[in-house]
Amino acid sequence: MIVFWRTPETNKAIHVVSSGLKAVLTWHNMHTLQECREAVGGQGVKTENLVGQLKGEFDVQTTFEGDNNVLMQQVSKALFAEYVSCKKRNKPFRGLGLEHMNSSRPVLPTQLSSSTLRCSQFQKNVFCLRERDLLERFTSEVAQLQGRGESRESSFLVNHELAEDLGKAFTEKAILQTILDAEAKLPAGSSKDVLGLVRSMYALISIEEDPSFLRYGYLSRDNVGDVRREVSKLCGEVRPHALALVTSFGIPDAFLGPIAFNWVEANAWSSV
Numbered sequence: 001m002i003v004f005w006r007t008p009e010t011n012k013a014i015h016v017v018s019s020g021l022k023a024v025l026t027w028h029n030m031h032t033l034q035e036c037r038e039a040v041g042g043q044g045v046k047t048e049n050l051v052g053q054l055k056g057e058f059d060v061q062t063t064f065e066g067d068n069n070v071l072m073q074q075v076s077k078a079l080f081a082e083y084v085s086c087k088k089r090n091k092p093f094r095g096l097g098l099e100h101m102n103s104s105r106p107v108l109p110t111q112l113s114s115s116t117l118r119c120s121q122f123q124k125n126v127f128c129l130r131e132r133d134l135l136e137r138f139t140s141e142v143a144q145l146q147g148r149g150e151s152r153e154s155s156f157l158v159n160h161e162l163a164e165d166l167g168k169a170f171t172e173k174a175i176l177q178t179i180l181d182a183e184a185k186l187p188a189g190s191s192k193d194v195l196g197l198v199r200s201m202y203a204l205i206s207i208e209e210d211p212s213f214l215r216y217g218y219l220s221r222d223n224v225g226d227v228r229r230e231v232s233k234l235c236g237e238v239r240p241h242a243l244a245l246v247t248s249f250g251i252p253d254a255f256l257g258p259i260a261f262n263w264v265e266a267n268a269w270s271s272v
């Protein structure tokens, strides 16, 4: 869990992180419901299995309390302000998880083996590289437009796609860091091992699903092919733990549809 004690200094971080999390997690929610719907075929469209109801109920979350695309831009504007302020005052980055910008740009290996892809340092480097590069591109594009006499607001708006990519990069890095912090606190053992698998799954699926890695050239076509194969291997390794992982959320039975239990019995003539 990302924890902030509320002080005037942390208010900005709370605002930026919660804006990013709201957008990324509500999109993830809809994506997950659709995956669940398809994974169980026709059972997913039965009212009693609740997927349709949950989709109808949660869809609005991507729009209200701040439209997700606009929130992503808000995150990027805050990062822009932080970047400009640090550069202007010639001060190191402090806060918002931007401290990695004080070190040199990470260099990724050209060949990605299975152990490299699962290495937490590699995963962190990839996420930091994406965030750093997008932030530098965004600030440079906005500065160029402002230099040509455009207003700040219009310079942001013209670069809204870059801003949305950056907002996603920031938020996914914050999520990865949260998993790494939780993992570091666990003693060696099976829980730590399973969390490591889940963390790799999260990092590699994020890489696989974000076109930024290819679009801006952080990874090659061969690299993303390796990532895809590793995701498939991870799915096989996580599968035996899937039920225990879902059970660990402690969702009360009353909130679940028959598909979560003995769905064959629930569909038998005697139960209809």
Ligand SMILES: Cc1cc2nc3c(=O)[nH]c(=O)nc-3n(C[C@H](O)[C@H](O)[C@H](O)COP(=O)(O)OP(=O)(O)OC[C@H]3O[C@@H](n4cnc5c(N)ncnc54)[C@H](O)[C@@H]3O)c2cc1C
Pocket (backbone or CB within 6 Å): 060, 063, 064, 065, 066, 067, 068, 069, 070, 160
């Ligand atoms: C069920 C529900 C409850 C609500 N409750 C409240 C409430 O209690 N209080 C309240 O104040 N409001 C409430 N709202 C309003 C809500 O905050 C707005 O619907 C939301 O901010 C989106 O604005 P909009 O509907 O005008 O859509 P628009 O802003 O027109 O958005 C439509 C599309 O345009 C895109 N878009 C808009 N601006 C930009 C931009 N700058 N850059 C890129 N893309 C952009 C959006 O991403 C979206 O895809 C509620 C809305 C709903 C649906």
